Amino acid sequence: MSLQILDQILKNGKGLLLAYDHGFEHGPTDFDERSVDPAWVMEIANSGFFTGVICQKGIAAKYYNTDKDKENKKAPLIVKLNGKTAFQEDKEPISLQNCSVDEAIELGAVGVGYTIYVGSKHEEQMIQEFSKIEEEAHKKGLAVIGWMYLRGECVDKDTDKEAYAARLGLELNCDGVKVKYTGDVESFKKVVAAAGKTKVFVAGGPKLDIDKDTDTETGIYQMAKEVIEAGAAGLAVGRNIWQAKEPIEVAKKLAEIIYT
Numbered sequence: 001m002s003l004q005i006l007d008q009i010l011k012n013g014k015g016l017l018l019a020y021d022h023g024f025e026h027g028p029t030d031f032d033e034r035s036v037d038p039a040w041v042m043e044i045a046n047s048g049f050f051t052g053v054i055c056q057k058g059i060a061a062k063y064y065n066t067d068k069d070k071e072n073k074k075a076p077l078i079v080k081l082n083g084k085t086a087f088q089e090d091k092e093p094i095s096l097q098n099c100s101v102d103e104a105i106e107l108g109a110v111g112v113g114y115t116i117y118v119g120s121k122h123e124e125q126m127i128q129e130f131s132k133i134e135e136e137a138h139k140k141g142l143a144v145i146g147w148m149y150l151r152g153e154c155v156d157k158d159t160d161k162e163a164y165a166a167r168l169g170l171e172l173n174c175d176g177v178k179v180k181y182t183g184d185v186e187s188f189k190k191v192v193a194a195a196g197k198t199k200v201f202v203a204g205g206p207k208l209d210i211d212k213d214t215d216t217e218t219g220i221y222q223m224a225k226e227v228i229e230a231g232a233a234g235l236a237v238g239r240n241i242w243q244a245k246e247p248i249e250v251a252k253k254l255a256e257i258i259y260t
């Protein structure tokens with residue numbers, strides 16, 4: 001049942017999600033005068049190239065559900081249920097719940113997201129909290145996406161660790177996981193294999209050099225091609241879209257790579 005639920009945020013089995021929770025996670029430092037405005041980012045989300053938009057509950061409440069006339073054009077909503085600020089520079093991070101599954105449903109969400117810092121000495125607390133969320137969200141018909149981010153001093157650079165993080169998402173019954181790209185197709189195939197029936201999305205990371213990039217062989221486009229070649233579902237991108245000079249052009253090119 002949960003895989004069908006995930007279909008709401010997929011097209012041809014693939015997905016391009018627009019992430020916009022950075023005001024919480026990083027602070028306004030990521031924004032310019034356009035991207036600081038959630039309404040502007042919601043317009044990008046509703047361009048038709050995205051299979052979902054991800055934000056915290058306040059952005060959803062004030063900017064997602066406001067214009068009923070646009071209901072049909074809306075990108076499906078995924079509400080992040082936890083988060084931490086950038087002031088917490090702990091090498092062993094923890095991020096706890098700030099929004100309930102019911103609140104997310106009231107806001108119009110078809111899915112919920114939750115970050116687990118895999119490898120942090122606090123991971124058990126996040127896993128326990130996430131497991132309750134997962135159970136409730138699935139009972140109520142929502143897709144569940146785990147941000148499986150490796151953090152903590154015991155995590156080394158071995159790329160198999162990304163596969164471990166993705167596998168943890170499968171073990172915890174995530175419908176989708178969001179992980180970092182390992183940098184090459186072969187190692188990322190292992191990540192996708194480890195995730196099994198759990199769909200894999202790759203985080204965009206800091207903005208790559210896309211604005212002078214009309215050729216689609218470099219930067220975020222090349223990453224998208226490799227990610228799809230490795231068998232992943234797609235990307236969950238923030239900064240590489242709304243920090244671009246022409247965000248909708250970038251989205252269009254990524255959509256061509258991902259959905260075809």
Ligand code: FBP
Pocket residue numbers: 019020021022025026147149178203204205206236237238239240
């Ligand atoms: P980006 O594509 O901008 O990297 O966004 C993806 C994302 O997962 C966001 O949802 C989140 O706010 C951010 O990255 C967290 O990044 P980090 O943990 O590296 O600070």
